[in-house]
Amino acid sequence: MPRKKLDRGVVNVRTARDTPDLLKEKAKERGFIYDGEGATGLFLDAIAHDEYELIPKETWNKCLTLMREIQYNNNRGDKE
Numbered sequence: 001m002p003r004k005k006l007d008r009g010v011v012n013v014r015t016a017r018d019t020p021d022l023l024k025e026k027a028k029e030r031g032f033i034y035d036g037e038g039a040t041g042l043f044l045d046a047i048a049h050d051e052y053e054l055i056p057k058e059t060w061n062k063c064l065t066l067m068r069e070i071q072y073n074n075n076r077g078d079k080e
Contacts, residue, residue, distance in 0.1 A: 003035075008041065011044075020040070023038070023040045023043065023044075024037060024038035024040050025038055026038070026043065027039050027040050027042065027043035030043065030052070032046065
């Protein structure tokens, strides 16, 4: 049975050879799945429509450090 035709745009981009597979993997990890595989198009749609936010890794690491410090300080306060 042929795949259902969707009303979708097509974007052709030049990337590193492993990028398409990496994007498909990241899409699947984040729940963007079509036909059992990572749905790169749905993932990109979500990013483009501000439904999914990308932040630089450095910023994410700073947020994690801050959250850990807050948790540590909260736990210290519980013991005092």
